[in-house]
Amino acid sequence: xxxxxxxxxxxxxxxFLASCETSTAESGSATKEPVDYVNPYxxxxxxxxxxxxxxxxxxxxxxxxxxxxxxxxxxxLNGLPLIVTSHRGSSAFNLSPFxxxxxxxxPVIQYRYDQEELTPYSYSVYLDEQNIQVDYGLSHQAxxxxxxxxxxxxxxxxxxxxxxxxxxxxxxxxGYQLIENNTKVYICMVPGELPQQxxxxxxxxxxxxxSAEGRNACLILKYPEGTKKLDLHYGISFIxxxxxxxxxxxxxxxxxxxxxxxxxxxxxxxxxxxxxxKGGTEDEQTVFYTSxxxxxxxxxxxxxxxxxxxxxxxAVHNDNGRPFYTDDWIWDSYRAHHPLRVLIDSKxxxxxxxxxxxxxxxxxxxxxxxxxxxxxxSRRMNSNHGVASxxxxxxxxxxxxxxxxxYKACKGAITEKTLAPWSxxxxxxxDQFYKDHGYIPALYEGEKETIPEVHSFERRQPVxxxxxxxxxxxxxxxxxxxxxxxxxxxxxxxxxxxxxxxxNAETKFFHPKDKDGKFIEPFDYKFSGGMxxxxxxxxxxxxxxxxxxxxxxPDLISLMGGKEEFVKNLDATFTEPLGRGKYAFYAQLPxxxxxxxxxxxxxxxxxxxxxxxxFAGEPWKTQKRLRKLLHExxxxxxxxxxxxxDGGGMSAFVVFSSMGFYPVTPGEPIYTIGSPIFEHVSVALxxxxxxxxxxxxxxxxxxxxxxxxLNGEALDTPWITHEDILKGGKLIFGMGxxxxxxxxxx
Numbered sequence: 001x002x003x004x005x006x007x008x009x010x011x012x013x014x015x016f017l018a019s020c021e022t023s024t025a026e027s028g029s030a031t032k033e034p035v036d037y038v039n040p041y042x043x044x045x046x047x048x049x050x051x052x053x054x055x056x057x058x059x060x061x062x063x064x065x066x067x068x069x070x071x072x073x074x075x076x077l078n079g080l081p082l083i084v085t086s087h088r089g090s091s092a093f094n095l096s097p098f099x100x101x102x103x104x105x106x107p108v109i110q111y112r113y114d115q116e117e118l119t120p121y122s123y124s125v126y127l128d129e130q131n132i133q134v135d136y137g138l139s140h141q142a143x144x145x146x147x148x149x150x151x152x153x154x155x156x157x158x159x160x161x162x163x164x165x166x167x168x169x170x171x172x173x174x175g176y177q178l179i180e181n182n183t184k185v186y187i188c189m190v191p192g193e194l195p196q197q198x199x200x201x202x203x204x205x206x207x208x209x210x211s212a213e214g215r216n217a218c219l220i221l222k223y224p225e226g227t228k229k230l231d232l233h234y235g236i237s238f239i240x241x242x243x244x245x246x247x248x249x250x251x252x253x254x255x256x257x258x259x260x261x262x263x264x265x266x267x268x269x270x271x272x273x274x275x276x277x278k279g280g281t282e283d284e285q286t287v288f289y290t291s292x293x294x295x296x297x298x299x300x301x302x303x304x305x306x307x308x309x310x311x312x313x314x315a316v317h318n319d320n321g322r323p324f325y326t327d328d329w330i331w332d333s334y335r336a337h338h339p340l341r342v343l344i345d346s347k348x349x350x351x352x353x354x355x356x357x358x359x360x361x362x363x364x365x366x367x368x369x370x371x372x373x374x375x376x377x378s379r380r381m382n383s384n385h386g387v388a389s390x391x392x393x394x395x396x397x398x399x400x401x402x403x404x405x406x407y408k409a410c411k412g413a414i415t416e417k418t419l420a421p422w423s424x425x426x427x428x429x430x431d432q433f434y435k436d437h438g439y440i441p442a443l444y445e446g447e448k449e450t451i452p453e454v455h456s457f458e459r460r461q462p463v464x465x466x467x468x469x470x471x472x473x474x475x476x477x478x479x480x481x482x483x484x485x486x487x488x489x490x491x492x493x494x495x496x497x498x499x500x501x502x503x504n505a506e507t508k509f510f511h512p513k514d515k516d517g518k519f520i521e522p523f524d525y526k527f528s529g530g531m532x533x534x535x536x537x538x539x540x541x542x543x544x545x546x547x548x549x550x551x552x553x554p555d556l557i558s559l560m561g562g563k564e565e566f567v568k569n570l571d572a573t574f575t576e577p578l579g580r581g582k583y584a585f586y587a588q589l590p591x592x593x594x595x596x597x598x599x600x601x602x603x604x605x606x607x608x609x610x611x612x613x614x615f616a617g618e619p620w621k622t623q624k625r626l627r628k629l630l631h632e633x634x635x636x637x638x639x640x641x642x643x644x645x646d647g648g649g650m651s652a653f654v655v656f657s658s659m660g661f662y663p664v665t666p667g668e669p670i671y672t673i674g675s676p677i678f679e680h681v682s683v684a685l686x687x688x689x690x691x692x693x694x695x696x697x698x699x700x701x702x703x704x705x706x707x708x709x710l711n712g713e714a715l716d717t718p719w720i721t722h723e724d725i726l727k728g729g730k731l732i733f734g735m736g737x738x739x740x741x742x743x744x745x746x
Contacts, residue, residue: 034272035265037289040118043641044072047593047602048586050088050644052294054118058264059271059296060325060348061140062304063236065091067116067125072638077125079108079160080134080145082187083236085179085374086327087297087647092177092185095232096158097132099151102206107160107216120293121264122257137260139251141304142235146257148228154196155227159189160218167211168198168219174241175217180375183311185236188244192231195221231256238302238309238374239316247304271296274344275655279679279698283636288658288678291634294651295340299328299352302374311376312369313362325355326372330389331381332604332649338389339663340652342396343725346686349393350400356386357402360409365426367413368406379424382461382538383468384413387475392666394482396722407479411488414472418453421461421538425453430460433515438498439466442512442520442536445528459530463502463510464538467548470499474551475667499549500559508560508569509546512536526579526598531588539591543573543598544605550665553615563616570612573599574625594633594642601633602643607653608664611672614718617746620704620739622718623675626657627703630677659683660693660733661720669722673744675703676733689728695735702735705743718744 040054051072057064065081068091079094096109115126123136131150136143149155159166164177164184172190179185199220200209212219223230233255235248252260272292277285301323302308308324309316317324325348330338341349359369359377368386369377387410394403418425419434430451434440440462443449454460474496480489504511504519512520520528525542529535537545546569549556557566576598578585586593594601599609610629613621633642634654645651656662660676676695683691708715711729720731 033265033269034276034289035120035268035293037286038120038268038272038293039286039290039636040120040293041072041638042287042290042636043639043645045638047639047642048590049593052641052645053088055084055087055297056118056120056123056136056138057297058121058138058140058267060299060301062238062300062302063138063141063143064297064300065123065136065138065143067118067123068094075112077111077113077127079111079158080136082143082189082234083185085185090162092162092179093175093187094158094160094162095145096156096160097127097130097134097147097149097230098156098158099130099132099149099153105156105158105201105206105220107158107201107218109158119261119265120268122261135257137255137257137264139260139263140301141237141247142233142251144252144255144257144260145232145234147230147232149230150228152225154225155223155230157191157195157221157223157230157232158218159187159221160216161187163215164217165211165213166200166217166219168221169210170194172245173219173221174244176241181311182314183238183309183375185238186241186244187234187236188241188248189232189234190248191221192233193223193227196224197222237304239304239307243304243307250305268293274684275659276682276684277658277678277680279695280677284658284677286636287630287634287640287654290636291651291654291658294645295337295648295655298333298647299325299355299372300374301325310359310362311374312359312372315362317358317362322354323351324358325352326359327374327647328352329371329380329646329649330386331370331383332646333652334385334388334392334666335604335607335649336652336656336663337648339392339666340655342393342398343683343685346393346396346398347400350398353390353393353398353406354401356390357405357409360405360412365412365416366409367417368409370413377424380422382421382465383419383472384410384417385468385472386410387414387472387479388666391475391478391482392663392669394479395667395669397726403479404483407476407483407485410472410479411476414469414476419465419469420451420453420455420458421465421534422455422458423453428453430454434466434469434498437501437517438495439501439513441515444514444520445530445535459534461534461536461538462512463536463542463545464548466502467499467510467545470496470549471551473498478667496551497555499552500555503559505559508565509542510548511542527588532591533589539589540600540603540605541589541592541598543576544592544600544603544609546573547609547612548605550608551667553612553664557616566616567613567618567621570609570616570621573597573609591644596629600643601629602650604646604649604653607650608662611662611664611674614672614744618741619673619718619744620741622672623704624739626674627677627700630654630657631700660695660731670719671722671725673705673708673718673720675705676735683725685726685728687726689726691725691728692730694730694732696733698733698735701737704736704739706734706736706740707743708733716744717746 043052081091082093133148166175237244477492610625661671
């Protein structure tokens with residue numbers, strides 16, 4: 001019955017798209033399906049730091065690949081990819097088809113290329129100087145390459161492990177690569193035809209061999225002149241080579257690349273079809289579905305046939321019928337990525353949180369992870385906002401994980417582990433100071449770091465850590481409340497006000513203090529703190545962290561002197577100049593791109609800021625700001641993502657904001673309303689209901705909400721509850737070209 005309901009909802013979602021009429025001269029694709037709107041190249045040229053990557057994968061799957069090149073504009077490919085173990089890493093193995101002289105053979109061939117075509121589920125490219133056509137289709141843990149040779153010359157296939165081993169057993173190549181933290185990725189590849197000869201290569205040249213070990217360990221399969229096509233089936237595993245073979249046989253045995261592409265297309269249409277949009281321009285639909293596609297890039301399911309390898313304890317475990325997920329940078333993803341999954345894939349979100357509980361049990365210390373990756377928890381960034389994802393899911397009705405264990409692990413990660421950024425050390429002197437005084441003390445410019453918990457290449461980030469931990473402790477208080485731990489709930493609720501200890505009432509900024517409780521002076525809210533402002537903040541300057549009190553916005557309004565002053569300070573964020581030339585500004589603050597004044601559209605701590613006008617009685621400004629930001633910074637082109645997207649962390653903001661609402665405070669089952677882009681949005685919920693958003697007359701010009709109803713009743717507040725959405729029903733907006741400054745004002 002559940003499967004039937006899912007198919008019915010998917011069919012309904014597709015029908016909305018199929019009924020789409022052209023709303024502009026450029027949109028004329030009534031027959032398009034959701035995946036046809038995805039442009040994996042969107043954002044592949046970075047404004048400054050890390051770009052997006054044109055990733056080929058199935059939703060949340062272990063096997064991910066993308067063309068390996070230094071930058072999108074590069075004219076050479078570094079072989080052909082077989083698996084990428086993180087969303088911004090290089091390929092663990094490389095495949096290089098080759099025709100030419102033996103002395104030209106290399107462990108990895110650099111290709112000039114043309115006619116590259118890439119979708120979320122397929123890849124093809126013409127290696128024009130080699131005259132080789134490549135086609136690719138993949139499944140969750142296995143894939144197929146089809147190689148067509150045009151030259152009348154011997155053909156070679158080179159399989160390379162950058163740091164591992166390869167061996168040929170007469171029918172298949174198997175091998176491994178050591179990636180990090182004693183974690184290995186394994187491969188088993190079966191060619192459709194047996195080679196004429198198997199060899200390897202080193203600095204002295206080619207030599208016959210059936211195995212290779214070490215750096216650039218590779219085996220070379222030689223085929224006779226006249227070979228025109230070779231098919232390669234392979235599987236990937238984090239368990240062992242035998243499991244890689246099992247994965248291959250289970251998923252791709254007997255299948256062609258075209259057959260896998262057809263299946264992959266169906267899988268993607270089902271996933272993306274959970275949200276159906278109607279109206280808007282062709283580009284707006286492309287930006288929307290490309291952003292939604294990015295939200296399925298991480299985390300990844302690493303269960304293989306009922307087992308998984310955990311880098312958190314270096315052991316293979318039975319998954320007991322529940323998939324195990326990892327590779328999730330929670331500092332970014334808790335804000336909108338996790339909440340989006342709560343809406344459209346609640347079972348998967350429960351499995352992810354259950355995986356985090358298991359990770360916590362598997363590690364040496366029972367601490368909630370911060371940056372769980374394939375290779376274990378890297379403990380990056382500041383604070384531990386994974387606790388927000390726990391309470392957010394639980395408050396929204398997701399209970400299929402052990403809340404008691406989750407609370408214990410979250411509490412340990414905040415009270416037993418050091419709060420020092422990028423560190424997995426136990427709590428020490430810095431943490432005791434925080435417990436005693438309610439803030440992290442700052443150092444003066446030039447003052448030497450003496451605290452051993454602070455990572456050698458990092459800094460304390462005292463304001464960022466104090467504010468972030470205040471929010472984390474609020475989340476802990478809410479979980480403790482759910483569990484009936486009244487005393488602990490009160491303790492953490494009190495600690496959640498610690499942000500007040502760094503508020504400068506004179507300047508209305510959060511200002512670092514020294515160990516004696518004195519504000520650091522002199523101080524520049526734009527540039528003090530060195531690279532990335534990390535001496536005091538983190539990646540962003542004080543203008544961003546001025547708003548980093550997601551859990552108590554009414555109190556922040558009060559601290560600033562009321563709603564009128566709050567709005568003035570918000571306005572100033574969007575108008576305050578950089579203060580230096582762009583070269584000098586970004587040389588110090590490279591993460592703070594996508595600027596509108598001091599507001600940064602390019603980094604996740606800013607995502608909630610445009611919505612804060614709703615809390616101060618001027619929701620029309622939220623509507624105005626959001627439309628400008630979405631229109632200018634998220635576009636259907638190679639530079640259409642303003643900053644480091646982080647595998648769904650920023651894209652989820654686009655998905656929510658395009659629909660017309662956003663979770664400003666994960667942990668509270670409430671969404672704040674923005675400005676809906678599409679005439680009609682249909683969200684298929686995990687409980688079988690459908691929630692619809694209708695925006696009458698919406699357009700680039702008609703961006704202001706004139707009126708709203710929820711299930712036929714007037715809606716006069718700029719937010720809706722999660723319960724409202726779960727019931728299904730319809731939210732209707734009347735849109736117009738000029739602001740209705742009275743709508744949504746309390």
